[in-house]
Amino acid sequence: MTELVLEFEGLRCGYADTEILHGVSGSLKQGQTLGLFGRNGVGKTTLCRALTGALPLLSGEIKLGGQPLDRQPAFARRRKGISYMPQTGMVFDNLSVRENLSLARSDLQVAPYFERFPRLAERLDQLAGSMSGGERKILSFVRVMLEESVVAILDEPSEGVQPENIENMQQCMLEKQKLGCSFILVEQNVNMLMTASDALLGLDSGRTVYEADGPNFDRDEIVSVLTV
Ligand SMILES: Nc1ncnc2c1ncn2[C@@H]1O[C@H](COP(=O)(O)OP(=O)(O)OP(=O)(O)O)[C@@H](O)[C@H]1O
Secondary structure, three states: OOOEEEEEEEEEEOOEEEEEEEEEEEEEEEEEEEEOOOOOOOOOHHHHHHOOOOOOOEEEEEEOOEOOOOOOEEEEEEOOOOOEOOOOOOOOOOHHHHHHHOOOOOOOOOHHHHHHHHHHHHHHOEEHHOOOOOHHHHHHHHHHOOOOOOOOEOOOOOOOOOOOOOHHHHHHHHOOOOOOOOEEEEEEHHHHHHHHOOOEEEOOOEEEEEEEEEEOOHHHHHHHHHHO
16 A cells, blocks of 8 residues: 555645635655636645645645644754745856756756756756746756655646646656656646646535546546635
């Protein structure tokens, strides 16, 4: 049986006096991808931020490899192998592509990613802030791929990215999965969600409304959660 790498139970959290997540639970197996989806504003990014430690919990538990994680600060979670590609603010605009990539601090090699995304290689000395939205997403994605992660959380990586590069992103994820990395993938693109995920978690208004194990997901059910 595949080992559970990340477990979260009854997560409640929010901003100031507003509770956004009302007790969300889920789990992630080693080398697998949990697809997280739902309409705008239902709490997907909030869940990501709760898992990374950017947002404190009101209650609930998070475990990584069976060990409690929820009292650990964000930097300690990063050291334990939780990586995060945020939906926005994902690259340092005033640094070049080369400098952004060098921040990944790992021994993993960047060359295979330049083969998949040659425009990055062509723009190594360009400031990240002068790249297009899609190019910046790719840069942010590659930066996370270069981290030595146990769990990589990707918040809408395909937004604004052309289909050919979405396919390349999925190939990169598969390669890291083979090395044991697990992913939480926030995605509105139903095709990517269905093909990249081993299990799915659908949210609405801060609550779980859909859970399924793959590989055969029901597209109509997914679309209905996205269009409630
Ligand atoms: N920093 C913040 N302060 C106050 N409220 C916030 C903050 N960030 C998010 N929210 C609110 O929390 C709710 C959930 O937001 P969240 O970003 O988690 O949704 P989401 O499902 O990721 O949406 P999207 O698909 O649009 O990215 C929204 O109502 C949002 O307005």
